[in-house]
Amino acid sequence: MVARDASPWHDARVTSVERTIRVAAPPEQVWAAFCDEATLSAWFGGDARLDIRPGGRGRFTGPAGDVRLAAVDEVEPYRHLAWRWWPLGCSPLDAGTVAFDLEGLDGDDGDEVGTQVTVREEPPARRAAMSVLAGASSG
Amino acid sequence: VVEADRPDVDAIFTALADPTRRAVLRSLAEGGAATATQLATRFPVSRQAVAKHLTALGDAGLVAPERSGREVRYRVTPDPLLDAMGWMAAVGSQWDRRLDALRARVEAGRES
Numbered sequence: 324m325v326a327r328d329a330s331p332w333h334d335a336r337v338t339s340v341e342r343t344i345r346v347a348a349p350p351e352q353v354w355a356a357f358c359d360e361a362t363l364s365a366w367f368g369g370d371a372r373l374d375i376r377p378g379g380r381g382r383f384t385g386p387a388g389d390v391r392l393a394a395v396d397e398v399e400p401y402r403h404l405a406w407r408w409w410p411l412g413c414s415p416l417d418a419g420t421v422a423f424d425l426e427g428l429d430g431d432d433g434d435e436v437g438t439q440v441t442v443r444e445e446p447p448a449r450r451a452a453m454s455v456l457a458g459a460s461s462g
Numbered sequence: 463v464v465e466a467d468r469p470d471v472d473a474i475f476t477a478l479a480d481p482t483r484r485a486v487l488r489s490l491a492e493g494g495a496a497t498a499t500q501l502a503t504r505f506p507v508s509r510q511a512v513a514k515h516l517t518a519l520g521d522a523g524l525v526a527p528e529r530s531g532r533e534v535r536y537r538v539t540p541d542p543l544l545d546a547m548g549w550m551a552a553v554g555s556q557w558d559r560r561l562d563a564l565r566a567r568v569e570a571g572r573e574s
Contacts, residue, residue: 366563
């Protein structure tokens with residue numbers, strides 16, 4: 324039943340984009356790169372503002388001038404950060420989600436201390452949100 | 463460029479998350495347009511189940527019904543699939559660039 328070949332749309336993970344890198348610095352230093360707007364903007368590109376608190380707001384202006392608004396959902400200092408974001412002028416129902424996970428890599432055996440950084444972006448979940456609202460209003 | 467704000471991308475991903483729907487879509491792509499009854503002979507599921515999957519694929523814009531006489535045949539409409547793949551490619555390359563810049567920035571700060 325399940326397809327034989329490796330066409331991308333046969334992969335169940337087609338539902339999100341995920342990337343992982345290793346940084347040669349402890350999680351505290353990686354986390355700090357999110358906390359100040361100048362530093363965040365420098366690596367994010369464009370102008371990036373994010374209030375790293377649950378319920379905190381954010382605003383990302385891309386290099387082309389496109390603006391996305393954000394709302395911080397989950398904060399676990401030095402470990403986990405997740406926010407919703409949606410294009411300016413659109414409903415927050417059109418929000419996609421971004422989640423960062425930082426995992427400290429121990430310096431056992433003389434290895435360098437480092438951090439594994441994983442980011443996962445999910446596409447806009449409008450349909451899911453709409454069905455929740457439909458369920459709430461009918462129930 | 464396909465951007466992250468396409469509301470229909472989620473419908474496409476939701477439709478493709480089910481292995482039977484992917485198999486139905488593959489069957490239509492390989493074998494050409496077919497009716498729900500014809501498709502049901504190719505999979506160990508009922509015609510009703512196939513019809514539900516076709517509805518979900520149709521909602522996502524991945525298949526389109528065509529009426530010919532008393533039959534309704536479904537054919538693949540690939541454009542939304544290209545949108546979804548385009549979203550993944552665009553978003554993935556943005557994160558590749560940002561993560562490279564993040565690493566460079568943090569590691570440079572550490573050396574100074």
